[in-house]
Amino acid sequence: MVSEEVERAGFCVVVGRTNVGKSALINAVAGERATIVSRHPNTTRRAVRVVTQVGRTQLVLVDTPGQSLGHDELARRCQRWCEDEWQGADLALLAVDAARGCGLRERDLARRLRPDDVAVVTRCDLVPRARVVEVLAQLAAIPLAAYFATSAHRGEGVAELRSYLADHMPPGPPLYESDLVVDVPRATWVAEVVREELLHHLRDELPESLACTVESWSEEGVEVVIYVERPSQRPIVIGSRGRILADVRRRAQRRLPTVPPLVLRVKVARDWRRSPRMLDDLGV
Numbered sequence: 001m002v003s004e005e006v007e008r009a010g011f012c013v014v015v016g017r018t019n020v021g022k023s024a025l026i027n028a029v030a031g032e033r034a035t036i037v038s039r040h041p042n043t044t045r046r047a048v049r050v051v052t053q054v055g056r057t058q059l060v061l062v063d064t065p066g067q068s069l070g071h072d073e074l075a076r077r078c079q080r081w082c083e084d085e086w087q088g089a090d091l092a093l094l095a096v097d098a099a100r101g102c103g104l105r106e107r108d109l110a111r112r113l114r115p116d117d118v119a120v121v122t123r124c125d126l127v128p129r130a131r132v133v134e135v136l137a138q139l140a141a142i143p144l145a146a147y148f149a150t151s152a153h154r155g156e157g158v159a160e161l162r163s164y165l166a167d168h169m170p171p172g173p174p175l176y177e178s179d180l181v182v183d184v185p186r187a188t189w190v191a192e193v194v195r196e197e198l199l200h201h202l203r204d205e206l207p208e209s210l211a212c213t214v215e216s217w218s219e220e221g222v223e224v225v226i227y228v229e230r231p232s233q234r235p236i237v238i239g240s241r242g243r244i245l246a247d248v249r250r251r252a253q254r255r256l257p258t259v260p261p262l263v264l265r266v267k268v269a270r271d272w273r274r275s276p277r278m279l280d281d282l283g284v
């Protein structure tokens with residue numbers, strides 16, 4: 001659709017506890033794999049604006065890092081991404097996991113919601129119907145404009161949410177060029193795809209110790225550095241005979257067909273999560 005036909009445009013910021021399915025929900029609403037998803041907590045570490053066209057509305061879904069208990073510099077910066085995006089948004093969407101329900105963290109966030117904001121129960125396919133009803137009842141105590149129950153995996157409730165959000169964006173011209181999907185620098189997106197592929201292979205604590213960044217970009221190759229925090233973590237990421245790294249490279253390249261050949265390297269950067277300089281370099 002050409003931009004002149006856009007009659008409404010706005011930002012919907014998605015907030016919530018970590019690991020409740022915020023990024024998966026955004027991808028489902030946008031119909032694109034535009035922001036990274038993993039089973040590990042604290043996957044999203046920056047704001048990711050996903051631009052999607054719904055009829056005559058340009059809807060910009062803003063993914064944010066989840067609320068978690070960390071207190072290091074990384075956690076502080078993640079929190080700031082969320083604050084900044086929330087302030088600039090036209091509407092906020094509180095995502096609440098169907099299994100976990102509305103806990104302290106949700107109630108904390110809910111205090112800042114406005115009456116025209118919305119709440120969404122996520123991952124409903126993982127619980128019995130009665131549980132979804134229970135969580136919706138918990139949420140009804142917060143005065144909001146609408147409540148939804150969704151499953152990003154099965155697509156349930158996604159179309160309804162998508163049209164609701166589009167209908168409630170303010171009138172106005174488009175905010176982005178019509179063909180833009182994700183408003184993050186291209187190199188950041190490449191590093192994110194590599195991190196997402198890597199996260200599929202890893203367990204436990206290691207995911208939180210990982211960071212990826214593009215160190216150089218030319219027609220001959222794109223060098224992506226994977227940082228770990230301790231030397232003992234290096235071999236885990238590389239895998240026996242380099243198998244993990246090779247698989248990650250292959251899968252990431254398949255998703256990035258127009259990007260020159262990827263070259264992955266693993267380096268140790270002790271305590272990068274606490275280092276403002278490293279975090280600046282990583283763009284967090």
Ligand SMILES: Nc1nc2c(ncn2[C@@H]2O[C@H](COP(=O)(O)OP(=O)(O)OP(=O)(O)O)[C@@H](O)[C@H]2O)c(=O)[nH]1
Nearest residue numbers: 019020021022023024038039042043044066152153
């Ligand atoms: N079964 C099921 N799993 C889901 C659904 N939505 C998300 N998930 C899974 O839940 C996990 C967390 O999803 P994310 O979208 O990364 O969660 P998030 O809230 O963005 O997490 P952070 O970015 O870490 O704060 C992943 O393993 C997803 O595949 C769903 O509708 N159904």
Ligand SMILES: [Mg+2]
Nearest residue numbers: 022023043044
């Ligand atoms: Mg996320």
